[in-house]
Amino acid sequence: MTASALTRPGERERLSTKLGEIEWRLVALLCAVAMVGTAMLYSIAGSSWNPWAIDHLIRFGALLVAMLGLSLVHPRWWFRAAYPMYGVLLILVLMIEFTPLGYEPAGAGAKNWLNLGFMRIQPAEFFKLGLVLALARWYHDHTAQEARWSWKLIFPAAMVGVPFLLIAKQPDLGSAMIIGLTGAAIMFVAGLSWKIIAAGGVAALVTVPPFVMFGMHEYQRNRVLTFLSPESDPTGTGYNIIQSKIALGSGGLLGRGYGLGSQSQLEFLPERQTDFIFSTLAEEFGFVGSFAVLACYVGIILIALRIASLAHSHFGRVGSAGMTAFFALFVLINGAMVMGLAPVVGVPMPLLSYGGSSMMTVMIGFAFILSTRVHRYAELPKGYGAF
Structure with missing residues (x-):
């Protein structure tokens, strides 16, 4: 069987053939980053597997198996699930706002979790997946001209805008930012007119300052203003950024050594296992170690974009590009955040x-990308859009 025969209608592919079509370089890079994460979590816990490293490793192992399994699923099933998944996740986001099931974890500062009794979930994390799939299906079912400039663009704009506003109100500014920028990236990739892009850029420049001053909670506004001058409040809102910069700078070229980072080991660096783990990496392994991890991220992004470009279906192209976009935004925003930018x-x-939630979101996103790679010659029907 030739590669071009894969996933043609009516053909049954052998499992070994499908496994051979998986982009194993991408899988290897994902594993490399996760193993570095496990090593750093082991280090900052005082050379202990508990409380973070062992959970991180087990979760990744389970999700790796799930990712490889989902990569063998034909894109038609992702296509069919796109709108229902978006609808269910939007309902869950609405439930946080309008039912007593939504709650705010201690010290989180945002009411962004949902207690369903048998489980607790953070819908905003998974909404990124639902948004990408739903937008990819919408653009698959519409013409290039409609994607460029049409009254119908009100639908994808609403698909992005409604959850953006709901999640920003929780307030979960990080997730809202990822959702808004991912939606914008997909609309750009799908061929949105440059006139609309320019108008949107101008509108953002005009609306961001008043939103910061009047639309944010006070603690959020302080974070935004303090990052411009963290030294103005070194023991308050500027503390995190200052400590992160100290960790980044103290690593130098080769770092202080594994397990020898003073900022993390002595717990000066806040949230060192989550938001600021890259600062810990830079302190212990320096510029060389940081550059190596960033190179892995760049490799992941480039391979994923290559997969998107080779897909025969518009759904696969747009969906894979969207999944890559939100992954890249994670890297860019966190990197800028820990550097004080x-x-x-x-x-x-x-x-x-x-x-767990962010890892699951990323791994399911890459399952879709790998599925697009395995079934890159698959053709999907057009004209079945809901609107």
């Missing part, structure tokens, strides 16, 4: 930071 908004470094 962006406010602290609670965005983790993917696969490096501790956290």
